[in-house]
Amino acid sequence: MDMFNLNSLFAASLSNDDYVGFTFFVGSMAMAAATVFFFMERGSVEGKWKTSLLVSGLITFIAAVHYYYMRGYWIDNGTSPTALRYIDWTLTVPLMCVEFYLILKSFGAKIGLMWKMIFFSVGMLVTGYLGETVFRDSNVIWGIISTLFYLGIVYEIWFGGAKKLAASSNDPHLQKAFRALGLFVLIGWGIYPIGYCVLPGNILHGVLAIETLDLAYNLGDAINKIGFGLVIYGLAVNSKNS
Numbered sequence: 001m002d003m004f005n006l007n008s009l010f011a012a013s014l015s016n017d018d019y020v021g022f023t024f025f026v027g028s029m030a031m032a033a034a035t036v037f038f039f040m041e042r043g044s045v046e047g048k049w050k051t052s053l054l055v056s057g058l059i060t061f062i063a064a065v066h067y068y069y070m071r072g073y074w075i076d077n078g079t080s081p082t083a084l085r086y087i088d089w090t091l092t093v094p095l096m097c098v099e100f101y102l103i104l105k106s107f108g109a110k111i112g113l114m115w116k117m118i119f120f121s122v123g124m125l126v127t128g129y130l131g132e133t134v135f136r137d138s139n140v141i142w143g144i145i146s147t148l149f150y151l152g153i154v155y156e157i158w159f160g161g162a163k164k165l166a167a168s169s170n171d172p173h174l175q176k177a178f179r180a181l182g183l184f185v186l187i188g189w190g191i192y193p194i195g196y197c198v199l200p201g202n203i204l205h206g207v208l209a210i211e212t213l214d215l216a217y218n219l220g221d222a223i224n225k226i227g228f229g230l231v232i233y234g235l236a237v238n239s240k241n242s
């Protein structure tokens with residue numbers, strides 16, 4: 001009965017000095033635990049926040065499943081699980097844009113704001129993927145194009161339409177949470193390009209070990225996906241008490 005081999009299903013040979021491997025294991029468990037938390041707490045927040053908590057839980061759930069596979073890929077091959085990584089991001093980053101729309105919706109956000117941010121995030125990820133795979137030799141130029149899309153999102157949140165809606169809301173809880181989410185996008189998301197820059201031919205290649213790429217991506221994911229969800233959870237709880 002090779003078809004269902006429990007041994008291979010649960011086998012996971014992580015060596016003691018595989019520090020990137022550590023972060024894949026910690027990442028998959030942290031994402032799973034965060035998912036349970038967001039889904040359970042969804043029951044205790046007021047109606048209009050339930051969708052936001054659902055989306056927070058979906059983000060960490062999608063990541064938990066991908067981390068399970070990426071962890072195995074890393075153990076088996078010792079190389080970056082690039083395809084799985086970008087599939088995860090292509091689903092979760094647009095959902096983070098949906099979160100921005102949801103919290104600003106009751107202050108007049110239009111659906112166009114959400115699509116604009118989703119457009120920027122898909123542009124950022126497709127060009128980043130091309131730079132890491134198909135056009136690896138010219139990853140610098142693809143990284144620059146990807147960064148321009150990223151700056152589009154940053155602009156929207158710090159100076160553009162999203163910023164104006166938050167400012168005009170006159171809700172201190174919303175403004176505080178919006179600022180925190182904006183910092184995640186500015187600083188937390190800024191961790192990823194650092195990992196990308198260790199690719200061959202890029203500016204940090206040879207300066208930092210090639211493993212820094214997955215280390216940075218795993219660190220970024222944990223901070224951004226779980227932290228983002230916690231800020232929204234805090235907003236849901238605080239605005240209920242006010």
Ligand SMILES: *C/C=C(C)/C=C/C=C(C)/C=C/C1=C(C)CCCC1(C)C
Pocket residue numbers: 089092093124125127128129143144146147150189190192193196221224225
């Ligand atoms: C949950 C996953 C998140 C929040 C992923 C975010 C990913 C980025 C902000 C990636 C950005 C990149 C650049 C700005 C340039 C180089 C290529 C990327 C895709 C690593």
